[in-house]
Amino acid sequence: MTPRVPPLDTGFGLPQLNERSREIFRQIVDSYLATGEPVGSRNISRFLTAPLSPASVRNVMADLEGLGLIQAPHTSAGRLPTELGLRFFVDAMLEIGEVSEAERRTIEAKVAGAGIGRSMDDVLGQASQLLSGLSRGAGVVLASKQDARLKHIEFVQLEPRRALVVLVGEDGSVENRIVPLPVGLPASALTEATNFLNARIRGRTLLEVRADIEHARETARGELDSITASLVDAGLASWGAGEGADRRLIVRGQANLLEDLKAIEDLERVRLLLDDLEGKKEVIELLGRAETADGVRIFIGSENKLFSLSGSSMIAAPFRDGRQNIVGVVGVIGPTRLNYARVVPMVDYTAKVVGRLLGEG
Missing domain, CATH: 1.10.10.10 (Winged helix-like DNA-binding domain superfamily/Winged helix DNA-binding domain)
Incomplete structure (x- = not known):
């Protein structure tokens, strides 16, 4: 198709x-x-x-x-x-080709194979690496952290007024957040908050937990004293704190962009592009625009501020989870002379394979 x-x-x-x-x-x-x-x-x-x-x-x-x-x-x-x-x-005028049978087998083997007994991060990393290799550009993946299922949360006191919140996913991923502690917090409050949340989060996604935050807060007021309830509040809120905290960005194959340079101005263009890729916020914003698309999106040069200096292009397609909700984007970034006819179907097919794996998870 x-x-x-x-x-x-x-x-x-x-x-x-x-x-x-x-x-x-x-x-x-x-x-x-x-x-x-x-x-x-x-x-x-x-x-x-x-x-x-x-x-x-x-x-x-x-x-x-x-x-x-x-x-x-x-x-x-x-x-x-x-x-x-x-x-x-x-x-x-673009005449989009089909993904060859050999390319389909490669995408299936590399991406689906990465998911056998491994985390979704491994799948996404392999998808990014694969697209980089097939396109000779940089492969990029933007995914929501909300689809990962949670396993455990722990509050660890660091100082009298600060604690470390450790969130462990079923896929083995670990995230840490620093939260302030209320004045006069009893020693037992960290244990109470840990037990309260662990009884409610195991096996659920961050999205499901967030949807239930208000209910959890009301329940907390009934079961916990007000100080411990405020700690639960801080623990729940910390998972969504920080710029881009609910997103993970994976970039692979930046070195490909240094190949096949035609002139010194090409080297300067690539240097600017590599600088762009370091700016996580701008890359996330651009990929976020592709999330809202009904199909593959192509961004060319100064049409977007990210590539206004480097004169680069991006081809990106959203992927969906088992409920058909868009939860991320896969794509390729490279020079404006990317082989659009060949790269577009590869990006589209890779997005479908990733989505199928999410649906099976």
């Missing part, structure tokens, strides 16, 4: 091109995606289905340049697609 790729709302109306203009524009884009180099009218004229002189090709290229679809990077006669041109190509 061909992945659905809804157009991005950029406010850019798709221009109307005749067949000759579309063919020449496609040749320019195809050449750029294959080589990263500008292509001239003489080379284009050799590959057209209908004979056309280089002079006639140049006239069409001038029209395409006037529409903002192509540009001359320097004084040479060659042309490259602009970011606007790539957006037009993706929305109006």
Whole structure:
């Protein structure tokens, strides 16, 4: 099944091109995606289905340049697609391929195999690594922490006014939070709060626990004294505290971005992209936009602030849990000359495999 790729709302109306203009524009884009180099009218004229002189090709290229679809990077006669041109190509002309049987087997074996007796983090890490290897870009995964089932919680006093809350998941994951302690907290309160919460959280997801927080608070007031109840309150609240605390971001294959550099400006572009990937908040925000999509999303260059300097692209698709709720995104980040036709179906299929594993978990 061909992945659905809804157009991005950029406010850019798709221009109307005749067949000759579309063919020449496609040749320019195809050449750029294959080589990263500008292509001239003489080379284009050799590959057209209908004979056309280089002079006639140049006239069409001038029209395409006037529409903002192509540009001359320097004084040479060659042309490259602009970011606007790539957006037009993706929305109006991209012919998405199918995932090959060999690629399907690889994705199934690597991603599904990572889930045998291991945690969902292992599955997500393998999905990111796999997409990196198949695309030669950086593989990225954004997932909710709320789907992990909880096993145990422990309050450990560090100082008179501070305690460490340790949350252990059934998949072996461990998270720590520091919470303030109320004045006059008795020594038994930490044990009471630990026992109270452990009786209620085991085997449940963080989402289920959060949905029950208000009820838990009311129950706590009936079973615990007010000081211990406030500690339970702090323990529950701490799991959602902090910027991006309910999200985990996995990035693999950044080194791929350093390969196949064409010029010194490419090295600077990649340096900026690697800096972007260090900014967890911005990457999470962009991937979050893909979560709301009905299908695969493609972001190109300065359409988003994350890639405004590096001129990069991202292809991303959401994945769902057993209840068909969207709980994360898988994707690929790389240069704007990513092989969109090949990478889009791979990202889409990987998202479906991850979702199927979540449904079986």
